[in-house]
Amino acid sequence: MKAFLHILFICMLSCLALPCFAEEKEEEAFDVAATIFEHLGDSYEWHIAGDCVIPLPCIVIEKGGVATFMSDEIEDGKVCKGYHIAEEGEYEGKIVNADGERPFDISITKNVLELLIVCTVMCVVILSLAAWYRKHGHKKAPGGFVGAMEAVIDFVDKDIVKASIGHGYEKFSYYLLTIFFFILTCNLLGLLPVFPGGANLTGNITVTATLAITSFIAINFFAPKEYYKSIFWPDVPLFLKAIPLMPVIEFIGVFTKPFSLTIRLFANILAGHVVILSLTCLIFITEPMGEMMNGSMTVVSVLFCLFMNCLELLVAFLQAYVFTMLTATFIGMAHNE
Amino acid sequence: MNLLTPDPGLLFWMVLSFAVVFLLLAKFGFPVIVGAINKRKEFIEMSLLSAKQANEKLAKIQEESEQLLADAKAKQKDIIASAMQEKQKILEAAQEEARSSAKQIVDEATAHIAAEKDKALREVRSEVAALAIDIAEKIVGEKMSNTAEQQRTIEKLIDEL
Incomplete structure (x- = not known):
């Protein structure tokens, strides 16, 4: 019973705190599906909370050889060593080369x-x-x-x-x-x-x-x-x-x-x-x-x-x-x- | 659907790391653990079995010792009883012997006494005869011839007394 009260108290506390938090970043509508699919799927970096992101190494193999770089080098549409993350199309969210083709991607996702x-x-x-x-x-x-x-x-x-x-x-x-x-x-x-x-x-x-x-x-x-x-x-x-x-x-x-x-x-x-x-x-x-x-x-x-x-x-x-x-x-x- | 299409990169890493983990654990991990568990199970079973056997053995030994003790007691009783019997027998035999030897001695003594008495009587008789002849000689005043006929007469006279 004591433990239950304790949990209830924490819940109450969190419901007091959360709205205040949320108010800070208003405007953009909350996209449930995108959030859930982002968590379910794979990604090139490890997103922890807010702006805290662990960059992970990307390794791609193509006929030209092996290319390695960190994931923060290609985030937000940046191009690194001729590779970037596709914004749309068949390979959306994946690393593609300049021609929009998919290399053999063995990145540490x-x-x-x-x-x-x-x-x-x-x-x-x-x-x-x-x-x-x-x-x-x-x-x-x-x-x-x-x-x-x-x-x-x-x-x-x-x-x-x-x-x-x-x-x-x-x-x-x-x-x-x-x-x-x-x-x-x-x-x-x-x-x-x-x-x-x-x-x-x-x-x-x-x-x-x-x-x-x-x-x-x-x-x-x-x-x-x-x-x-x-x-x-x-x-x-x-x-x-x-x-x-x-x-x-x-x-x-x-x-x-x-x-x-x-x-x-x-x-x-x-x-x-x-x-x-x-x-x-x-x-x-x-x-x-x-x-x-x-x-x-x-x-x-x-x-x-x-x-x-x-x-x-x-x-x-x-x-x-x-x-x-x-x-x-x-x-x-x-x-x- | 992104979720339902397999990703070749992840597949590559998955196959690689699962193979490595499997080989590593199947070689150095699980055999040791499972082996130890099985061995301990066997060890416990064996210990229980040997404990049971030891218990049984102990019970048997106890039973045997009790049997032994009972046997010894019975034997002791037997020995005592037979010793008593022997003693009785020896006693009886000794008594018997004593009795018979005593009787023999008494018999011998009696016979001896009787013989002595006879002899003494005969001596007394002949003495008395001689005395009587002497007295009669003196009384009669004449020397009677000590012949056999006279002797017979005297004895006849004594017998008649």
């Missing part, structure tokens, strides 16, 4: 930097855990963070991977553990509103598609002969195979599995981000409607945001669990058919 942060965090955490086990051996029970991580790792290894795949699960255990912790770290960092997090990685179709492709490889490339037989020559009446109806359906099924994995993770995380951003935008939409309205909507917005963030915390774990479990189940199905 916001999402790429977030990806590298996620990878670093994962490596540091898991390798330091491994170091703990190397140092202490198996006769000492861990406590604190190591113990908590051990519980999660053991849960994934035994209750997801072993339970879904069964015999011979060890071959896939490390891959699925990596997938689980990768998605979990992305999701959790995505929930942070400021710098080390905030990018929308698992809500990006490139990332989820790559993850799904790895699970496609894990499902299909290690499957026994019977799996391929069940796809191309399944145990069904001959007339279903003669006109290759069943094989076609089965063959499509091979690709719908990773596709559904891609879309599920992508849509869930994207939707969560959209809802939280929309609720936050509510404050700024109601700003022209007067202080009373704005203040009360701010309270509503903050409370809903609080609720949504708790929900997203659950979703972060849930989606990592679902992706891992479904991949493990598909692998198990391929092996035990």
Whole structure:
């Protein structure tokens, strides 16, 4: 109850403060869609708040060679080394060359930097855990963070991977553990509103598609002969195979599995981000409607945001669990058919 | 829709970094952790098993020692009982022997006494006969011939007394 009052007080305080803030930069109408899409999408620099921007390195490769520059050298329509950001057209918001063509762009964008942060965090955490086990051996029970991580790792290894795949699960255990912790770290960092997090990685179709492709490889490339037989020559009446109806359906099924994995993770995380951003935008939409309205909507917005963030915390774990479990189940199905 | 088109640059970095992270963790990270967890599980199971076995062993040993103690007690009782019996037997035998030897001694003594008495009587008798002859000689005043016939007569007279 005390904590609740505390939160309520902070909400009240924020609704007092925010209108004053907002009044300073009036005039330009607030574009909700643009704000939300800016947060969801990728960008060449990392926008933190107001004028605080972290410039990131851009790397483009073309036939002429590699060009590198910082993102603040091409902001606001500036041209650097013949490259600029397209204002409109097919490549709007992307780096193009003087002819308006798109080079091979491997810039360290916001999402790429977030990806590298996620990878670093994962490596540091898991390798330091491994170091703990190397140092202490198996006769000492861990406590604190190591113990908590051990519980999660053991849960994934035994209750997801072993339970879904069964015999011979060890071959896939490390891959699925990596997938689980990768998605979990992305999701959790995505929930942070400021710098080390905030990018929308698992809500990006490139990332989820790559993850799904790895699970496609894990499902299909290690499957026994019977799996391929069940796809191309399944145990069904001959007339279903003669006109290759069943094989076609089965063959499509091979690709719908990773596709559904891609879309599920992508849509869930994207939707969560959209809802939280929309609720936050509510404050700024109601700003022209007067202080009373704005203040009360701010309270509503903050409370809903609080609720949504708790929900997203659950979703972060849930989606990592679902992706891992479904991949493990598909692998198990391929092996035990 | 910008959100639904994959970005080649991000794809490049994603593939690269995911591959690196996967290889790194699958080689140096997870095997160590999962191995340690599994080993500890085994270790705990083994410890429980050995503890159970030790308990069982202890119980068995206790039972055995109790059995041993009971056996020893029974044996002790047996030995005592047989010793008592032996003692009784020896006592009885000794008594028997004593009794028989005493009886023998008494018998011998009795026989001896009887023989002595006979002898003494006979001596007394012959002495008395001699005395009687002497007295009779003196009374009669004549020397009676000490013949066998006279002797017989005297003995007949003594017997009649």
